Amino acid sequence: MNQPVEHARAHAPAPSRIGQGTAVEQSRAAAEVQAAVVVAQQCPRNIQSAVAEMRESCKQMGLAERAFYRYPKGGQTITGASVHLARELARCWGNVQYGLTELRRDDEYGQSEMQAFAWDVQTNSRNSSTFIVPHRRDTRDGPKQVTDMRDIYELNTNQGSRRVRESIFAILPPWFVEEAKDICNQTLRNGGGKPLAQRVADAIKTFEGIGVTSDRIEARLERDSGKWTEHDVAQLIVIFKSIQRGEVTAEDEFPPQRVSVDEITGQAAAAEGGAA
Template identity: 85%
Template sequence: MNQPIPIPSNSAPARIGQGTAVEQSRAAAEVQAAVVVAQQCPRNIQAAVAEMRESCKQQGLAERAFFRYSRGGSTVTGASVHLARELARVWGNVQYGLVEMRRDDDYGQSEMQAFAWDVQTNSRNSSTFIVPHRRDTKNGSKQLTDMRDIYENNANNGARRVREAIFAILPPWFVEEAKELCNQTLRDGGGKPLAQRVADAIKTFEGIGITADRIENRLDRPSTKWTEHDVAQLIVIYKSIQRGEVTAEDEFPAPRVSADELTGGKTGKPATTPTEQ
């Protein structure tokens, strides 16, 4: 039987630097220690639920608990990575992260991996994906070459995968209760009267150039008839605008001006006089 003939290679095997070897050993020891600690100090579910409920009562978390962006002419909403990270913290014995496995500047893309791992139950969720070094703009796709732009693009794309990985290993009932409590916190508005919250919302949006009438057109009712749900929705929209997930123009389109309004009601036709009898 013919045996394969090994082909000699002039290239020496790549050596691992001392710093890399030390980091690999440290990471392995850290993972082993995390497993041991998780087995010796298992989570207290009742304490985790109590801490989750207390966290979701905080206005600061509730305002960042949801995302909102436009896709294909529709609006997509859901729980944000900020809520996912907080729930992972209070649930305990959970590790998560984002790793850039490979960057290819010739092809203009990075290979990333997002993961979440429940060390106590050994439940793990991970996904490997490609992030092109491009950003969508109103004028089309823009190639990214600056290192900071590439880093921020990778982090933004990876955050969504980390969020889904965390939610995949947490109990669904735990996540759903947290979302409902955050919604309730937004509707309560920190104990402020509804009229005060409406006034604050109008003032906040005026700071980014959105007038009250544009908000009223979007909600299809005057500010005097806004509900707690309306104000809560406005808070989510404002935070999404701040994070760049949506634009103010998309959420609050400027009212169209008719031809009569532009000409002051003058159409250019001569006025007609009544026929004399």
């Protein structure tokens, strides 16, 4: 039984008194936790079934395409398994609760205190982390203060999803996670049964839709599209999904080709010669 409790509540600082609704919610939450433990003990997971479900799920392109992330940091590209894969593995493993909660918001200092957690209610294995999210966004012009309630909610959720991912992976068996990643990689390389030539054509068309031309992709992969491998196409899928999620930009992954002064001069001379 999985009970994702993923929410980052957007609210004002907590009042000193406890309202009736809050008291009812606290009682309900306590009863829910007790019930989850009882059900987990009465209906323990079947590991063989969990593995079979994980393998079937990771063979689906819909999951494989979202199973990995990438973003630039310190001049390098960081990659790994995404929160989408973590949530699906928690569902397959069963008897896992996970979530994200805003413990306190301090508008005076412009920050939120958050907690991310994952809990295997069957084995009582739990991982949690408490962290501070400043109400600021990094922009090209430097950090910018965030004051809009919805923007703060989205900022807290985005920052918290990474901790939720790590919490889930911390309580799942490493062999379970590694096999899932291997199958997802294999699914990306297989491309759902499509011929490689078709997948290459689809990848080029997809990137053209966001303004990335085939020559920029070829420069990134350091070979012509006719020589792309299954691994190349799989890598492009991960890059495209990361661009969609805002983890990287198209310019970071596919820098526009720079034109040298000699090339510009040569082109100008050729144009003048043709006009003459």
